[in-house]
Amino acid sequence: MTGNTHTPPTTPTRTAPTPRRVVVVGSGPTGLLLAGDLAAAGVPVTLVEKRPRGISNLSRAFVLHARTLEQLDARGLADDLERKGQALDRIRLFGGLALALDTLPSRFNHLLVIPQYEVEEVLRHRAEEAGVRFAYGTEVTGLRQDAGRVTLEVRGAGGEPDELTADYVVGTDGMRSAVREAIGLPFPGRSVIRSVVLADVRLDEEPESLLTANAVGDAFAFIAPFGDGFYRVIGWHRGRDIPDSEPVGLDEVKEIARLALGRDYGMRDARWMSRFHSDERQAPAYRVGRVFLAGDAAHVHTPAGGQGMNTGLQDAANLGWKLAAVFNGQADSALLDTYQAERHPVGASVVRSSGGIVRLAMAKRPWTRALRAGITAALGRVGPVRRRAVGRITGIGYAYGAPRGAHPMVGTRAPDIALRSGRLYEALRGGRFVLIAPRPYEAGEIGRAGEAGERAGRLAVERWAGGSRTTVLVRPDGYVAWAAGSPDAASVEAALVAALGVPDRS
CATH class of the missing domain: 3.40.30.120 (Glutaredoxin)
Known part of the structure; x- marks a missing residue:
């Protein structure tokens, strides 16, 4: 005979509340600055990075402009970077035109030549000190969101799937942004320069200038120092339309340098060479619900003028304090809409201006050469035109929209008063x-x-x-x-x- 059994009543289990946090995807300069700003404001932050931890030599950026240095100064970081880099008091553009920076209304009346990895190292240290949690070797595979949170689908270094939930997600994961693709945003635009070669080399002859750049006929070349005895060389020849997958030889790099610069400076001992293409693209929106884009995930353009890393860092400076205020309950979520309103026009302007510099530098037809000559003359002789050009390249000339009837200063950059x-x-x-x-x-x-x-x-x-x-x-x-x-x-x-x-x- 089977006896009666008594099953005790079950106690309802309580699901642990989902921890509140912001997830930043991509640990380049933009993601590091943003994550550090959020953590410094008391926001729990996880920074997801597909690559393993380590310093990469893949950086193509070598310049910090005045407005970015001002933003870094507001975080106590600029002076350290100034000691690591080298100041240059002019920007060289096309046709031998040089724009002087020593009259800039900024404490940083110069550009700072410094490799991107040096900037990343300073920003990573700050983020770690502020308490950012890093998830290296973690790849975003999907994303879903509702009115209250975002769920990131990720895959760890061992291939195991996982999920991360967050109040907000920011994609700072570059041109091929997995975050942008996951939220279904297009990235309209086109390739402007194909088969650009990169090489890190030693030189037998030191260049006359800290940054060396020139375009002659169908060839363009740029040389910048790493500071460790190696130099980054970027070169392009209009007649070579080769897939990015094709290997680069040192002889090809030297030939482009000789055509554009008149000499190859004795290039030797290449430690790394690659090929890439330069696009002009911009996402139509920098925000979809609780997901944001910044840096190259939101906009890419030619390297002319050295504005890429700078524009991304300024995106982060704009978004960080707003996201922290909303997360911490100190501001209405409508504040987040101003990120798109303020930064999208700046991104569009940078795409136009950097592309314009490249097209004029490589002008081939008589009418484009005449246009370049006219612009060069205007920049050299007309003060307001020159100041506007310098303000756009350095970032100090941008202002944000202001409400009707507001004081004229509202929306403008405040100098270091x-x-x-x-x-x-x-x-x-x-x-x-x-x-x-x-x-x-x-x-x-x-x-x-x-x-x-x-x-x-x-x-x-x-x-x-x-x-x-x-x-x-x-x-x-x-x-x-x-x-x-x-x-x-x-x-x-x-x-x-x-x-x-x-x-x-x-």
């Missing part, structure tokens, strides 16, 4: 807003939002070192959020509430 306590970009450190006033504020004059922002380290209240009568609120990325001449306390408080949010009354 002298304050009673020091410099503006020192005051910006820590991802803070900075309120600059012509006089000290009494207790209560900046309102509850301002006082709460000061206590939380989200706001620094400073005074002009000079005699300006304008009150200015500067965003964490160094652009003016609000300004007014002699505002009353209510106007100041309203501006701070709009920027910092309404403080908790509990």
Whole structure:
């Protein structure tokens, strides 16, 4: 006889809450800066990278421009990079034209020649110190999202599938972005230059300039130092349309250099050579729901003007503080829409300008040569034209849109203003807003939002070192959020509430 058995009631199991975090995909300069900014603001961050950990020599970027150096200065990183790199006070373009940088209205009135891997090393150290979790050898294979979260499908180094959930995902994973493909965004554009050769070589003869570049007839060549005795050579010949898979020989690199530069500087001992093509492409949107794109995942263009790495780093500087504010409940999610509104036009401008430089440098037809001569003359003789060109290449000339009726300063880049306590970009450190006033504020004059922002380290209240009568609120990325001449306390408080949010009354 079978006895009765008693099954105890089951206790409902509680599913552990999904941890809140942001996942950044791609550990190039853009991803490293963004991840470091988020982690520094208290946001849990996982940085996913398909490659194993290590320094790559695949970098093609060698230049940091003034606006990027200002952004890095606001993070306390610029001076270290300045010591590692070499300053150059002019940009050489086509037809022997050189644009002087020593009159730039910036602390960094030069460009800094420094290999991309040096920039990555500094940014990686900062991200690690801030607490970013790195997942190397992890490849994104898919993505799905709903109103509340994003789920990344990934494959680890051993081939095992896994999933990562996040509040937001940012794809900084380059031109062949798996994130962009997973959200179904096209990448319209075309290949502009095919069969570009790259080589890392030693030289028997040191070039006369820190950066050497020239185009003659159908050939273009560029030489930049790594700083370890090797030089990166980039070369292109219009008549060679060879697949990227074809091997590169040193003789081919030397021949292109001789055609474009008049000599090959005794190139020898190549440690690495490759071939690639340069595209002009831009995603139509930098945001789809809870997923964002930045850097080469959002836009690619020719290397002319050295704007690629710089534009990506400035994307990250724009998005980071906004994403942190929304994640931390300090701003409405509508703030995230301004990333597309502000950075997409800049990306489009860089695609146009870098492509224009290449086309003019390689001008072959009589009418294009005449156009180049006219532009060269205008840049050399007309001050406003030259300043606009320099401002675009260096990044300091870009401004963001402002509401109708706003003060003329709103949306513009704030220079490194002298304050009673020091410099503006020192005051910006820590991802803070900075309120600059012509006089000290009494207790209560900046309102509850301002006082709460000061206590939380989200706001620094400073005074002009000079005699300006304008009150200015500067965003964490160094652009003016609000300004007014002699505002009353209510106007100041309203501006701070709009920027910092309404403080908790509990």
